[in-house]
Amino acid sequence: MTEIKALPLTAEGFAPFGDVIELRPQPDKIINQGKCGRHHDLATLDFSDGRAGISLFDAEPRSLPYECDLLERHPDGSQAFIPMSLTSFLVVVAPDANGKPGEPQAFVTSAGQGINFHKGTWHGVLTPLEAPGLFAVVDRIGDGANLEEYEFEEAFIISPSN
Amino acid sequence: MTEIKALPLTAEGFAPFGDVIELRPQPDKIINQGKCGRHHDLATLDFSDGRAGISLFDAEPRSLPYECDLLERHPDGSQAFIPMSLTSFLVVVAPDANGKPGEPQAFVTSAGQGINFHKGTWHGVLTPLEAPGLFAVVDRIGDGANLEEYEFEEAFIISPSN
Numbered sequence: 001m002t003e004i005k006a007l008p009l010t011a012e013g014f015a016p017f018g019d020v021i022e023l024r025p026q027p028d029k030i031i032n033q034g035k036c037g038r039h040h041d042l043a044t045l046d047f048s049d050g051r052a053g054i055s056l057f058d059a060e061p062r063s064l065p066y067e068c069d070l071l072e073r074h075p076d077g078s079q080a081f082i083p084m085s086l087t088s089f090l091v092v093v094a095p096d097a098n099g100k101p102g103e104p105q106a107f108v109t110s111a112g113q114g115i116n117f118h119k120g121t122w123h124g125v126l127t128p129l130e131a132p133g134l135f136a137v138v139d140r141i142g143d144g145a146n147l148e149e150y151e152f153e154e155a156f157i158i159s160p161s162n
Numbered sequence: 163m164t165e166i167k168a169l170p171l172t173a174e175g176f177a178p179f180g181d182v183i184e185l186r187p188q189p190d191k192i193i194n195q196g197k198c199g200r201h202h203d204l205a206t207l208d209f210s211d212g213r214a215g216i217s218l219f220d221a222e223p224r225s226l227p228y229e230c231d232l233l234e235r236h237p238d239g240s241q242a243f244i245p246m247s248l249t250s251f252l253v254v255v256a257p258d259a260n261g262k263p264g265e266p267q268a269f270v271t272s273a274g275q276g277i278n279f280h281k282g283t284w285h286g287v288l289t290p291l292e293a294p295g296l297f298a299v300v301d302r303i304g305d306g307a308n309l310e311e312y313e314f315e316e317a318f319i320i321s322p323s324n
Contacts, residue, residue: 021298023218032287036221036295041303043216052214054205054242054278054300056185059198080216082298084274085248112246112296116216125194133198134274136183136244138216138300141203 002156006064006090006106009113017093017105017121019043021082021114043116043138048076050142057081059126059133064108068092069155071101071122073148077140079117081126084134086111092124092158093117101150106158122150164318168226168252168268171275179255179267179283181205183244183276205278205300210238212304219243221288221295226270230254231317233263233284235310239302241279243288246296248273254286254320255279263312268320284312 007013011020019042027037045052071094083089088109094101101122108129109115116138117123126135140146169175173182181204189199207214233256245251250271256263263284270291271277278300279285288297302308 021216021218023220023296027220032221035224036219036288038299039218039220041215041217045214045216047214052207052209052300053203054183054207054244054276055203056183056201057198058185058189058201059194062197082216082244083246084244084276086246086294112294114216114246114298126198132248132274134185136276136298137200138214 004104004106004156004158005161006108006158007161009091009107009109014107016095018118019116021080021116022112043080044078044118046078046119047140050077050140052138053141055137057126057135057137059128061128061131061133063129065157065159066090066127067155067157068124069152071124071150073120073122074146075120075148076144076146078119080114080138082114082136084136085132087128087130089129090127090158091115094122096122104156163316166266166268166318166320167323168270168320169323171253171269171271176269178257180280181278183242183278184274205242206240206280208240208281209302212239212302214300215303217299219288219297219299221290223290223293223295225291227319227321228252229317229319230286231314233286233312235282235284236308237282237310238306238308240281242276242300244276244298246298247294249290249292251291252289252320253277256284258284266318
């Protein structure tokens with residue numbers, strides 16, 4: 001079975017697939033009489049003909065090594081996963097290769113990091129690595145399935161990088 | 163100084179001002195091969211002529227009793243505060259009374275609750291009650307100040323309800 005090492009999530013490594021939603025080294029603006037830093041507009045949102053919505057996902061935690069044989073994508077919208085606890089989750093993505101996922105890559109988030117998949121990016125399902133698996137999700141509300149799934153003939157296994 | 167008791171946040175009590183973003187008793191849909199519940203479209207978002215954005219707020223924790231003499235509102239958009247840790251925060255709101263805030267009300271959230279202020283709702287600044295004060299904010303990105311502030315002649319004090 002093909003093994004994929006899950007790397008620590010960085011904005012640079014994740015750039016081909018989406019945005020890392022995390023504090024910048026400095027806030028863009030100080031607000032509320034000096035008591036709050038605003039780190040402004042951190043994700044490229046695109047909901048096509050739909051609208052933005054906020055939902056919650058309550059997902060079962062998993063652990064590494066993790067076997068994966070399915071990726072999906074949302075052709076009509078971006079999708080952001082924002083953890084509501086200081087826990088990490090696994091992010092599996094792949095470039096598109098003629099309408100199918102190419103070679104998968106895996107990342108593990110640090111506490112305080114969220115992510116936003118750009119519209120149409122192949123990705124694995126939400127995979128918390130710790131309880132509770134509670135996430136706010138900002139994605140497209142609108143008509144249509146907005147879902148394509150791809151099942152690999154052979155599963156791959158994602159293991160920790162260290 | 164007028165004292166206001168901060169009540170536990172409930173969807174019913176907060177309904178005149180916005181949405182409580184929290185798990186429903188049952189998910190709207192089970193996804194990801196049974197491993198995830200989707201609690202769908204929990205907030206009324208409205209960004210007028212702007213667009214949705216995701217920012218992070220990094221705010222200094224405060225404690226109760228808390229003295230407040232300023233409320234603000236965003237005439238052009240809703241604003242959601244989603245805590246990225248399992249901590250509580252203080253929510254101060256007021257109905258509109260002829261273009262000024264009416265009588266303020268205060269709520270304390272439970273871990274796992276976020277909120278969305280409806281467009282134009284008078285509210286206090288983001289006030290975490292525990293560290294870290296890290297929140298994802300879904301609000302309007304667009305032109306214009308989108309901010310009105312109202313300073314009370316006399317501050318009011320917000321105290322715990324028990």
